[in-house]
Amino acid sequence: MPKQLIIDGKEITVEDGITLLQACEQAGAEIPRFCYHERLSIAGNCRMCLVEVQGSPKPVASCAMGVNDLPPNRDNTPKVISTKSATVKKAREGVMEFLLINHPLDCPICDQGGECDLQDQAMAFGAGGSRFEENKRAVEDKYLGPLIKTSMNRCIHCTRCVRFMTEIAGVEELGAIGRGEDMEITTYLERGILSEMSANVNDLCPVGALTHRPWAHNARPWELRKTESVDVMDAVGSAIRIDVRGREVMRILPRNNDAVNEEWISDKTRHVADGLRTQRLDQPYVRKDGRLVSASWQEALALVAAKLKAASGDRIAAIAGPLAGAEEMFALKDLFHRLGSTNVDCREDGAKLDPAAGRASYIFNSTIEGIEHADAILLIGTNPRLEAAVLNTRIRKRWRQGGLAIGLIGEQVDLTYPYDYLGSGGQTLRDLADGKHAFAAKLQAAKAPLIIVGSAAIARTDGQAVLAAAARIAVAATQGKDPAWNAFNVLHAAASRVAALDLGFVPAKPASTGVDSFVAAAETGALDVLFLLGADDIDMSRLSKTFVVYQGSHGDAGAHRADVIFPAAAYAEKSATYVNTEGRAQMTAKAAFPPGDAREDWTIIRALSPLVGHTLPYDSINVLRAGMYKAAPALAAIDRVAPAEIKAVAALASVKGTVKDEPFRAAVKDFYLTNPIARASAVMAEMSALKKAAGKAAGLAAAE
Amino acid sequence: MGIFSEIFSWWGGNTWGTRLTIARQGRFVGSDSFGNRYYEQLKGVGPEGPLGRLRRWVTYTKLADPSKVPPEWHGWLHYTVDTPPTEERYVAKPWQKPHVPNMTGTPQAYRPAGSILAAGQRPKATGDYKPWRPD
Numbered sequence: 065m066p067k068q069l070i071i072d073g074k075e076i077t078v079e080d081g082i083t084l085l086q087a088c089e090q091a092g093a094e095i096p097r098f099c100y101h102e103r104l105s106i107a108g109n110c111r112m113c114l115v116e117v118q119g120s121p122k123p124v125a126s127c128a129m130g131v132n133d134l135p136p137n138r139d140n141t142p143k144v145i146s147t148k149s150a151t152v153k154k155a156r157e158g159v160m161e162f163l164l165i166n167h168p169l170d171c172p173i174c175d176q177g178g179e180c181d182l183q184d185q186a187m188a189f190g191a192g193g194s195r196f197e198e199n200k201r202a203v204e205d206k207y208l209g210p211l212i213k214t215s216m217n218r219c220i221h222c223t224r225c226v227r228f229m230t231e232i233a234g235v236e237e238l239g240a241i242g243r244g245e246d247m248e249i250t251t252y253l254e255r256g257i258l259s260e261m262s263a264n265v266n267d268l269c270p271v272g273a274l275t276h277r278p279w280a281h282n283a284r285p286w287e288l289r290k291t292e293s294v295d296v297m298d299a300v301g302s303a304i305r306i307d308v309r310g311r312e313v314m315r316i317l318p319r320n321n322d323a324v325n326e327e328w329i330s331d332k333t334r335h336v337a338d339g340l341r342t343q344r345l346d347q348p349y350v351r352k353d354g355r356l357v358s359a360s361w362q363e364a365l366a367l368v369a370a371k372l373k374a375a376s377g378d379r380i381a382a383i384a385g386p387l388a389g390a391e392e393m394f395a396l397k398d399l400f401h402r403l404g405s406t407n408v409d410c411r412e413d414g415a416k417l418d419p420a421a422g423r424a425s426y427i428f429n430s431t432i433e434g435i436e437h438a439d440a441i442l443l444i445g446t447n448p449r450l451e452a453a454v455l456n457t458r459i460r461k462r463w464r465q466g467g468l469a470i471g472l473i474g475e476q477v478d479l480t481y482p483y484d485y486l487g488s489g490g491q492t493l494r495d496l497a498d499g500k501h502a503f504a505a506k507l508q509a510a511k512a513p514l515i516i517v518g519s520a521a522i523a524r525t526d527g528q529a530v531l532a533a534a535a536r537i538a539v540a541a542t543q544g545k546d547p548a549w550n551a552f553n554v555l556h557a558a559a560s561r562v563a564a565l566d567l568g569f570v571p572a573k574p575a576s577t578g579v580d581s582f583v584a585a586a587e588t589g590a591l592d593v594l595f596l597l598g599a600d601d602i603d604m605s606r607l608s609k610t611f612v613v614y615q616g617s618h619g620d621a622g623a624h625r626a627d628v629i630f631p632a633a634a635y636a637e638k639s640a641t642y643v644n645t646e647g648r649a650q651m652t653a654k655a656a657f658p659p660g661d662a663r664e665d666w667t668i669i670r671a672l673s674p675l676v677g678h679t680l681p682y683d684s685i686n687v688l689r690a691g692m693y694k695a696a697p698a699l700a701a702i703d704r705v706a707p708a709e710i711k712a713v714a715a716l717a718s719v720k721g722t723v724k725d726e727p728f729r730a731a732v733k734d735f736y737l738t739n740p741i742a743r744a745s746a747v748m749a750e751m752s753a754l755k756k757a758a759g760k761a762a763g764l765a766a767a768e
Numbered sequence: 769m770g771i772f773s774e775i776f777s778w779w780g781g782n783t784w785g786t787r788l789t790i791a792r793q794g795r796f797v798g799s800d801s802f803g804n805r806y807y808e809q810l811k812g813v814g815p816e817g818p819l820g821r822l823r824r825w826v827t828y829t830k831l832a833d834p835s836k837v838p839p840e841w842h843g844w845l846h847y848t849v850d851t852p853p854t855e856e857r858y859v860a861k862p863w864q865k866p867h868v869p870n871m872t873g874t875p876q877a878y879r880p881a882g883s884i885l886a887a888g889q890r891p892k893a894t895g896d897y898k899p900w901r902p903d
Contacts, residue, residue, distance in 0.1 A: 310895040341897035349902060356902035619900025659897045 068142035084126035100127035176272030209256025213277035225265035234480025260453035291655035299556035301644030306655035330453035339745030345631035346660025369675030375592035377404030385598030386558035389640025392665035402678035410564030416527030422712025427647035429550035440510030445728030446518025474728035490723035520731035529721030618740035631662035798854035803829035
């Protein structure tokens with residue numbers, strides 16, 4: 065039942081079940097707070113949100129008071145609440161004075177300075193001076209790993225970090241010991257936090273107790289230029305803000321996007337920033353006498369053009385890597401088609417996806433927000449915690465609400481929530497597809513079942529059959545239910561994949577040809593030119609008999625093998641379209657300039673085109689995009705996700721094939737080192753080593 | 769010091785006036801290793817010096833460069849000591865460095881750490897990146 069309230073003289077009607085703080089915000093009143101956070105449980109321990117409630121003898125902590133808990137007035141008039149009265153002002157000043165008693169006055173050397181809740185609120189709601197003349201409390205700093213720098217003197221015990229790690233990240237490694245003044249936030253064992261989401265506590269910390277260690281004391285927030293962009297470290301497409309000083313990316317922070325990442329990002333998304341300034345390709349290279357020597361753009365482009373012109377269409381091929389934007393893939397495919405070649409492929413891992421089968425066959429149809437409506441989830445050959453850490457927190461969020469059955473086929477790993485382990489391989493999947501497995505009944509009983517297929521499961525030789533089996537399960541589970549609910553989901557690991565499939569960046573006959581056949585042809589010398597658009601995860605040792613062109617931003621496996629290197633921009637340095645795993649087209653923004661002679665990807669391909677005699681008809685990114693939207697209309701719907709034709713799933717279910725018995729393997733072996741940018745980052749390398757060491761220690765402990 | 773440079777760059781060394789004044793009023797005290805010559809005003813001649821002291825002068829061998837006055841003579845010239853070093857046993861400290869003239873404007877000019885004109889490694893700055901090199 066809606067409730068009537070009078071807040072600061074304004075009469076409003078609020079919905080049931082919200083807190084007094086939310087009601088005050090709806091009335092337009094600003095309530096200061098430290099411990100309260102919309103996405104965390106309510107602690108009510110900072111006391112900053114005190115308001116005056118009619119009939120209450122003392123000010124009330126509004127964050128912990130539900131509007132339903134307010135006792136009614138005798139005459140049934142609405143409760144009068146004041147957020148601006150003298151009592152409230154005095155109460156807030158008192159709370160602030162107590163908070164500042166043990167808070168050091170080190171704002172000039174504190175990394176939080178300028179974006180500190182305590183600083184701001186002390187200015188807005190605090191008293192003018194201090195009456196405290198005794199010694200301040202001193203707390204030892206804690207070691208929380210390479211990402212989180214601690215300065216525990218500054219801690220005001222809001223416990224946001226503890227609640228985040230426990231509730232959202234699902235790793236109970238952070239807690240509080242002691243009481244009152246002696247309370248300390250610690251990991252108990254003083255080892256680094258092993259969570260893919262751990263660095264979010266730095267954003268949550270309202271003071272400077274937890275700050276980012278990798279960019280400590282590097283920049284002040286007011287000297288940074290902020291650009292809103294999209295992450296490409298995984299296929300979730302988290303919303304990020306890139307902070308730049310000069311032409312250097314200083315830091316990457318999350319942006320709010322309720323449909324995708326809420327306000328969390330993974331540690332890789334955030335701390336890959338230092339990878340953007342190491343191992344950069346900043347000039348073209350040409351291989352001469354077996355050695356790569358620096359060359360001019362004209363020389364490199366002319367050499368590649370000569371090779372492409374000399375070869376016939378069936379003897380050239382292109383592979384797009386995980387970080388390629390839609391624009392450059394469109395341009396490259398266009399160029400190859402003009403050269404008479406359909407040998408282009410984006411499925412670097414050999415995934416058996418076919419865009420001809422319809423969009424629903426390769427996207428996350430239920431959408432990430434849809435996970436919250438699911439009541440049964442089946443994970444097939446995937447480890448969402450490593451493949452899409454932010455999406456995994458969504459599953460965990462849904463699990464915390466209760467009434468969710470989760471089943472997993474594949475590697476038995478810690479997903480931060482419990483699940484029914486159904487089996488490791490094809491046998492279980494076949495049983496489920498035939499409806500013989502016990503979990504099939506749970507999916508049947510569910511109102512909104514969700515089937516998630518991992519990218520590694522469909523990259524096997526029997527990937528087509530795995531896909532068909534998953535589609536059969538999805539069709540069977542949704543039989544006779546809400547027709548708008550599409551239960552079939554593919555969880556991609558590469559940011560470029562869905563856009564590439566939308567563009568049809570696959571060979572003309574995808575089933576028979578593809579990356580595997582390109583590499584096999586290169587090995588036998590049946591391929592003259594192989595164009596790698598940021599593709600590093602193929603077996604480079606097999607490419608010795610072909611002419612390899614590598615276009616990318618970082619020197620990795622591909623650059624070492626290449627005969628010509630085109631230096632290109634990384635995702636923070638260009639405006640490119642990426643489509644996330646749910647089919648949501650999003651655009652990155654150019655936050656900085658690419659280093660040295662590196663250029664934006666599509667301009668390189670455009671510059672190459674007149675030299676091969678097929679000038680591409682676009683001189684600006686807008687003309688290119690107009691052509692791209694015509695070829696793939698789904699890319700034009702920026703920030704939106706349109707439901708795909710559900711018929712494609714039914715068609716997929718009818719594909720014949722037998723799933724083999726071999727166990728499913730994870731797509732991501734090392735979360736921190738999945739792409740060239742992450743592999744160039746020193747922070748990611750440190751985290752990877754820490755995780756390996758912790759895994760070894762855990763293994764030893766288990767063996768004892 | 770030829771007559772030509774005496775006329776056209778009189779500020780480079782001792783002027784006629786200086787020499788005339790010193791010859792009329794000065795008493796030679798001694799000279800240092802560079803050949804600079806030091807004089808003291810004779811009693812009762814000329815205006816009263818600062819704080820009633822006798823004036824002390826230096827004439828330079830070549831270009832007038834006050835940094836060329838060695839520490840021992842510097843002390844006498846500035847009334848820190850009254851005994852000129854020629855009249856006492858002056859021994860230089862081991863940490864005293866030989867004189868280097870002011871090199872500003874020459875290729876040997878001093879460049880502070882981080883100067884883009886200095887050779888060698890410049891300190892880290894915003895926008896730096898580590899390029900990939902093939903070997």
